[in-house]
Amino acid sequence: MSVERYNPGACETKWQQTWTDHGTFQTRDDDPGEKYYVLEMFPYPSGRVHMGHVRNYTMGDVVARFKRARGFNVLHPMGWDAFGMPAENAAMANNIHPREWTYDNIATMRDQLKSMGLSLDWSREFATCDVEYYTRQQQLFLDFLDAGLAYRRKSTVNWDPVDHTVLANEQVIDGKGWRSGAIVEQRDLTQWFFRITAYNDDLLASLDKLDRWPEKVRLMQQNWIGRSEGMTFDFDLVGDNDAATDQKLTVFTTRQDTIFGATFCAIAPDHPMAKAAAEQSPEAAEFIAACQQSGTSEEELQTGEKRGFKLDLRAVHPFLEGQTLPVYIANFVLMGYGEGAIFGCPGHDQRDLEFARKYNIDVIPVVVPENEDPAEFEISDDAYVGPGRIANSQFLDGKTIEDAKEDIAGRMEAGNFGKRTVNYRLRDWGISRQRYWGCPIPIIHCDSCGIVPVPRANLPVSLPDDVTFDVPGNPLDHHPTWANVQCPTCQGEARRETDTMDTFVDSSWYFARFTAPHADAPTVPEIANQWLPVDQYIGGIEHAILHLLYSRFFTRAMKATGHLDLDEPFAGLFTQGMVIHETYRKLDGTWATPDEVSITESDNVRTATLIETDEKVEIGNVEKMSKSRRNTVDPSDILETYGADTARWFMLSDSPPERDIIWTEAGIEGAWRFVQRLWRLVHDAKEQSSNDPISGNLDGPALGLRKIAHRSLAAVATDIESLRFNRAVAHIYEFANALSASLPTGDNPASATPEMKSVIGEALQFLIQGFGAMMPHLGEECWQAIGSEGLLVDRPWPKIDQSLLQDDTVTIAVQVNGKRRDELTIARDMAKQDIEKAALALDNVIRDIGDRPVRKIIVVPNRIVNVVA
RNA sequence: GCGGACGUGGUGGAACUGGUAGACACACAAGACUUAAAAUCUUGAGGAGCUGAGCUCCGUGCGGGUUCGAGUCCCGCCGUCCGCACCA
Numbered sequence: 034m035s036v037e038r039y040n041p042g043a044c045e046t047k048w049q050q051t052w053t054d055h056g057t058f059q060t061r062d063d064d065p066g067e068k069y070y071v072l073e074m075f076p077y078p079s080g081r082v083h084m085g086h087v088r089n090y091t092m093g094d095v096v097a098r099f100k101r102a103r104g105f106n107v108l109h110p111m112g113w114d115a116f117g118m119p120a121e122n123a124a125m126a127n128n129i130h131p132r133e134w135t136y137d138n139i140a141t142m143r144d145q146l147k148s149m150g151l152s153l154d155w156s157r158e159f160a161t162c163d164v165e166y167y168t169r170q171q172q173l174f175l176d177f178l179d180a181g182l183a184y185r186r187k188s189t190v191n192w193d194p195v196d197h198t199v200l201a202n203e204q205v206i207d208g209k210g211w212r213s214g215a216i217v218e219q220r221d222l223t224q225w226f227f228r229i230t231a232y233n234d235d236l237l238a239s240l241d242k243l244d245r246w247p248e249k250v251r252l253m254q255q256n257w258i259g260r261s262e263g264m265t266f267d268f269d270l271v272g273d274n275d276a277a278t279d280q281k282l283t284v285f286t287t288r289q290d291t292i293f294g295a296t297f298c299a300i301a302p303d304h305p306m307a308k309a310a311a312e313q314s315p316e317a318a319e320f321i322a323a324c325q326q327s328g329t330s331e332e333e334l335q336t337g338e339k340r341g342f343k344l345d346l347r348a349v350h351p352f353l354e355g356q357t358l359p360v361y362i363a364n365f366v367l368m369g370y371g372e373g374a375i376f377g378c379p380g381h382d383q384r385d386l387e388f389a390r391k392y393n394i395d396v397i398p399v400v401v402p403e404n405e406d407p408a409e410f411e412i413s414d415d416a417y418v419g420p421g422r423i424a425n426s427q428f429l430d431g432k433t434i435e436d437a438k439e440d441i442a443g444r445m446e447a448g449n450f451g452k453r454t455v456n457y458r459l460r461d462w463g464i465s466r467q468r469y470w471g472c473p474i475p476i477i478h479c480d481s482c483g484i485v486p487v488p489r490a491n492l493p494v495s496l497p498d499d500v501t502f503d504v505p506g507n508p509l510d511h512h513p514t515w516a517n518v519q520c521p522t523c524q525g526e527a528r529r530e531t532d533t534m535d536t537f538v539d540s541s542w543y544f545a546r547f548t549a550p551h552a553d554a555p556t557v558p559e560i561a562n563q564w565l566p567v568d569q570y571i572g573g574i575e576h577a578i579l580h581l582l583y584s585r586f587f588t589r590a591m592k593a594t595g596h597l598d599l600d601e602p603f604a605g606l607f608t609q610g611m612v613i614h615e616t617y618r619k620l621d622g623t624w625a626t627p628d629e630v631s632i633t634e635s636d637n638v639r640t641a642t643l644i645e646t647d648e649k650v651e652i653g654n655v656e657k658m659s660k661s662r663r664n665t666v667d668p669s670d671i672l673e674t675y676g677a678d679t680a681r682w683f684m685l686s687d688s689p690p691e692r693d694i695i696w697t698e699a700g701i702e703g704a705w706r707f708v709q710r711l712w713r714l715v716h717d718a719k720e721q722s723s724n725d726p727i728s729g730n731l732d733g734p735a736l737g738l739r740k741i742a743h744r745s746l747a748a749v750a751t752d753i754e755s756l757r758f759n760r761a762v763a764h765i766y767e768f769a770n771a772l773s774a775s776l777p778t779g780d781n782p783a784s785a786t787p788e789m790k791s792v793i794g795e796a797l798q799f800l801i802q803g804f805g806a807m808m809p810h811l812g813e814e815c816w817q818a819i820g821s822e823g824l825l826v827d828r829p830w831p832k833i834d835q836s837l838l839q840d841d842t843v844t845i846a847v848q849v850n851g852k853r854r855d856e857l858t859i860a861r862d863m864a865k866q867d868i869e870k871a872a873l874a875l876d877n878v879i880r881d882i883g884d885r886p887v888r889k890i891i892v893v894p895n896r897i898v899n900v901v902a
Numbered sequence: 903g904c905g906g907a908c909g910u911g912g913u914g915g916a917a918c919u920g921g922u923a924g925a926c927a928c929a930c931a932a933g934a935c936u937u938a939a940a941a942u943c944u945u946g947a948g949g950a951g952c953u954g955a956g957c958u959c960c961g962u963g964c965g966g967g968u969u970c971g972a973g974u975c976c977c978g979c980c981g982u983c984c985g986c987a988c989c990a
């Protein structure tokens with residue numbers, strides 16, 4: 034009497050169509066339910082959906098469906114982060130227009146996402162490269178410009194001297210351009226910036242309010258903003274032979290307490306004083322040029338060897354009479370931070386120490402740990418950055434670091450050559466990109482009027498279609514006519530800005546646009562305010578800093594310009610882990626794909642061979658799925674073979690969602706078997722079920738099953754609320770196991786008792802509802818199979834009977850001296866003395882204590898009792 | 903270099919606020935069903951020891967510490983991963 038196998042292919046299409054026909058997931062702004070906005074980071078349309086997307090969107094969908102069942106009016110939209118470099122790279126490589134490439138990819142990926150059965154409101158879909166979207170972004174830019182939040186200044190870019198083009202950091206490989214191989218140079222360009230630093234304090238302080246964000250993300254943002262209290266002060270400078278000059282060197286420090294340990298000063302290669310030196314000295318110019326022959330990324334600057342160039346200047350120590358310090362141009366000093374100049378204290382800063390060792394500069398320890406003798410304390414390979422007392426510092430000796438900082442600050446301010454300053458690591462956001470496939474910056478450059486914003490009535494500034502990619506550089510620059518325009522002010526000949534915006538701009542407000550995706554203005558403030566903030570945002574940890582910080586800035590800027598009234602865009606944030614996979618390396622060193630190899634296992638040793646040739650393959654590390662390692666698994670293959678529910682179930686199983694998940698063939702097979710098992714279980718259980726009301730006083734197995742049903746669903750609800758999907762999955766397994774075990778088995782055709790039948794009936798509904806958000810198609814099919822009315826997706830979450838959630842008795846562990854010796858099953862909340870008595874009466878306890886006296890008994894109610902003897 | 907995380911059986915992981923480590927699953931083994939295989943069902947299991955089904959010891963990357971009690975807290979290592987402002 035076995036049922037036919039569950040056929041996901043047919044069922045999934047059917048239910049997806051049903052939901053579409055019913056308009057199930059079309060969200061209305063005027064729905065009476067409490068709003069809940071769940072959003073997953075929208076994808077870049079790279080070509081095909083990858084497993085990371087499947088995981089991300091499955092998680093979001095479970096939340097969305099669950100909240101729906103809980104009666105919320107759920108907004109769950111999807112769109113495309115569609116501008117960016119890969120489209121231009123494809124254009125260059127394959128001679129296909131970025132627009133065509135992008136929209137083709139979107140079409141493919143939309144189909145793939147739809148086959149996952151996601152509860153998305155597709156009527157709100159947009160791509161950031163839609164002119165309807167980016168024209169509103171241009172409006173925002175103009176508003177920000179009016180509000181003083183956008184401005185122009187010079188900044189440094191990676192310049193490829195052969196291709197004559199600006200390179201992204203990822204296009205700089207080992208200091209060379211990826212295409213030309215030329216050594217990259219740093220070059221100054223005038224660029225547009227958003228004044229994110231205007232919100233330094235607010236962006237930092239508000240992190241405290243984001244209590245549904247991971248602690249680590251808040252910490253990362255805090256460190257990124259990098260508020261530090263310190264001092265800005267001046268060194269007097271003298272010439273080489275102590276010849277007086279009127280020059281001063283302004284430095285920033287957070288460690289003014291270590292001023293007596295200062296043994297040199299250093300300035301950034303692009304510091305004005307360095308530039309001045311370069312004009313006097315060819316050697317200095319050469320050194321600066323060498324410094325600029327590297328990428329602009331901080332990582333590159335910091336990991337490179339510390340190098341310096343000594344200037345013909347010395348800095349006068351402010352507190353040591355007659356003492357002067359050498360001044361260097363140093364490649365590890367950043368112009369963008371503080372004053373672009375520092376004093377070096379090698380004893381207490383690792384970078385300074387490395388520099389000092391290299392150039393034979395003195396190392397004077399001025400902070401000594403409490404338990405060390407200042408006369409003996411020396412610095413060897415590691416700078417000392419811990420707490421301690423000041424030494425070798427005259428009037429500061431013996432003070433704490435804090436007191437010494439205060440003392441110096443007071444003296445500098447009194448002497449009028451320094452002041453306390455708060456400094457931030459966060460820099461303004463450079464948004465200019467010298468590329469075609471991005472949102473044009475709506476600005477016109479006029480020789481007589483200067484910078485002229487494009488009048489709002491003239492928006493959009495659309496990207497021209499007729500562009501070529503045969504020459505490196507920005508196609509907008511090469512376009513014969515596009516940039517030529519009349520100046521809106523003087524009607525004279527003028528030129529459009531040909532830079533486009535950083536794609537981070539596109540993703541900094543899309544969540545707001547989803548609330549009114551077809552509106553003429555960027556947002557409809559009332560509607561945006563109604564839906565925002567996003568209640569649950571889900572995406573990769575790689576966006577922990579930039580995307581999220583920029584979005585937080587945009588929210589503030591849009592508030593300032595009247596587009597919404599909101600403090601923070603994302604009330605709840607969850608960062609999910611990556612999907613990773615084993616790698617397979619062939620004998621010749623190249624990689625094999627997972628479907629090219631076959632794995633066998635014996636005695637816990639797994640070996641891999643190439644299916645085609647039987648050649649042995651080395652099983653390598655488990656790594657992030659990537660094209661270069663060829664360890665990718667195409668979601669479409671999985672969806673076709675196993676169906677969406679199996680793929681979704683596997684993605685939710687086992688691994689905690691914030692951690693990486695290893696994709697394995699065995700894992701997906703296991704999920705597949707469970708889908709089939711549920712299908713059979715539902716049919717078997719249905720035979721033994723009834724819809725009769727459940728009697729009030731159950732006992733025995735019927736009560737047992739009912740408890741499990743209610744407890745499981747209560748647990749699944751908590752698990753989903755707290756996004757612990759792997760535990761929800763485990764609870765469904767337990768529940769299904771218990772229901773299976775409750776069914777009459779064997780040759781005995783006898784059926785369950787009437788009261789058991791009604792309990793099974795309830796359990797069956799609970800089970801289907803319990804996994805329905807995770808495997809929605811199977812859920813609907815089962816729901817229909819047990820003859821319930823309507824669609825599962827429209828059913829409210831079952832009502833849990835709280836009285837079934839707790840047992841009257843508990844089993845607690847009994848320890849002697851912290852080691853478990855026995856256990857006790859006692860009444861819940863039993864009196865302490867009675868527990869102590871019962872514990873001491875246990876044979877194992879008596880034996881273990883022997884004739885030692887009992888010194889203490891610790892009772893933790895309903896958990897444990899520990900006898901200390 | 904700087905910043906952030908993570909590390910538990912053969913494997914993925916569970917363990918709520920310091921209270922019975924290993925739930926649940928995968929893989930494995932044995933058995934049932936089958937001509938056979940697949941599928942399915944049942945049973946078993948952290949490691950070591952004791953001559954018996956109970957008990958002892960060891961066990962959460964390594965080394966210390968706090969505590970009646972540590973996977974959980976603290977200090978120091980080791981390893982792996984993520985971000986570093988023009989990848990998205």
